[in-house]
Amino acid sequence: MNIELTDLTRRFGRTYAVDGVSMEAGPGVFGLLGPNGAGKTSLLRMMATVLPPTSGRLRLLGRDPGSSGPRREIRRRLGYLPQNLGYYPGFTVADFVEYFALLKDMPPGRVPRAVAAAVEQVGLGDKAKAKLRTLSGGMLRRAGIAQAIVNDPDLLLLDEPTAGLDPEQRVAFRAILRGLGERATVVVSTHLVEDVGAACSQVALMDAGKVVFDGTPAELIARGEGSGAAGDAPLERGYSAVLAAARSVPATSLATGTQHAPETRA
Amino acid sequence: MTDEGVNWEAIFSRDGANWTEPDGRDPSPPDVDLSRVWTGVAAAVWRRRPGPAERLAARLLRSPGLARALVTTPSLLLGWVIATVVVLAAGAAATLGTGTPYVALFAPAVAGAGIAYSYGPGIDPAWELSQSMAVSDRMVLLVRALAVFGLNAAAGLAAAGVAGVAGGTGVAAAVTFGWLVPMTAVCALTLAAATVSRSANVGVAAGMSGWAITVLAGRAAAGRLTAAFTDSSLFLPYLAFAACCGAVAWYATRIPRGTS
Secondary structure, eight states: OOEEEEEEEEEETTEEEEEEEEEEEOSEEEEEEOOTTSSHHHHHHHHTTSSOOSEEEEEETTBOTTSHHHHHHHHHTEEEEOSSOOOOTTSBHHHHHHHHHHHTTOOGGGHHHHHHHHHHHTTOGGGTTSBGGGSOHHHHHHHHHHHHHTTOOSEEEEESTTTTOOHHHHHHHHHHHHHHHTTSEEEEEOSOHHHHHHHOSEEEEEETTEEEEEEOHHHHHHHHTTTTOOOSSHHHHHHHHHHHHHHTSOGGGOOTTOOOOOOBOO | OEETTEEHHHHHHHTTOOSOOTTOOOSSOTTOOHHHHHHHHHHHHHOOOOOHHHHHHHHHHTOHHHHHHHHTOGGGSHHHHHHHHHHHHHHHHHHHHHSSOHHHHHHHHHHHHHHHTTSSTTTOTTHHHHTTSSSOHHHHHHHHHHHHHHHHHHHHHHHHHHHHHHHTOTTHHHHHHHHHHHHHHHHHHHHHHHHHHTOHHHHHHHHHHHHHHHHHHHHHHHSOTTHHHHOGGGHHHHHHHHHHHHHHHHHHTOOOSTTO
């Protein structure tokens, strides 16, 4: 298993952003769904070794990221796209991707070809020498995806990767995801259920820091059938039904994307 | 056959895609992977050629990633370096005119600001991403801080030397080496404050305020503006303070082991 989480918790003050999450994932595309504030980003940041857990056990690519040697090895094989991707305005797309390829400890001789392949893969070939400050939001997002995949990662973590992409780019991106998922573990955090339906083989739904559903997209759809849950698409109805059950409210009163505050404890 | 440094022959022969055959056969063999060829071309065309400083840093640090991080330090960019030299040159000129060692007054504050603006969440837009990289962010911080400090120390030594020699002051050597210790303390303070507060501006404010208070307190106690860096009894407390600030920065950038 590339990801093994056991009773993982992350607390900010008295607020539990992630509350006792346990899950495992091997190769494939894994969707992480949930409303705003559900804890998806905190969970992803812990898996990216950026945010240490408060308690619980975390193993990535068969290693414990709590020790510096294994953490470095994990990071060499990791691709991460944060929700808020900062960028250097004076860098070109190729410079930006190359910079992170070098920081990922890639052998320098392999870097130029890997950069070219990643930039081409996200469809930014004609903008490779353009400064980042001249790019649109969608193009910047694609540059971010290029740096995430430049090292051909075994574990790819993408936080809201399709934000800012137009429909054509999103379709192309899902194809990239499916291709990567044949060999690597790809975790996609999103609140766009159509991304999950089109690209993911497994899906977890989070609410208030907890995983309230873990299964296949088909199983999530089945949860919505006959429930009377709100939603225009079968996956949306499944999403609403699961959230309603987790919150013990009628499914019909729950709109997709409703925010639910994380739990606080004394 | 080169064009702007691109070795086209090597690219095509490496990928098995020669343009012409000696016997005049079809120059495009059916098994040529054009996408792979294009990637090779693009890699050669888009490749960035590191400058001599980056190549030297990569050799010394044994890490091209760390070297790239070093040469992209915001407070080592040309504009900042020029500003530093201008400030220290003005200090040297003021010293020549008044006899007061202004270089020693300016240098700690300038270096402290440079270190606060060398790395961190307040100054690096891709800080979150950098933290997930194999090259340790703490190493990047250390190397950048060391480089900024080294540059400022060299520039400050040069300015103090010029002012001391030309001014003929007997305390030139003592002042030159004396201000390096306060500078270490001020840089450590800005680094610790910037790291803990996650803001370079807060780091600069803390460093500047700390140094101003120290100078003014020295003046109030001894009646001399330069007491903060000429009083040798202060050097040990400065070093102890720098060590404490270094420990704070180290603690604030650690990743706890409590993951299992």
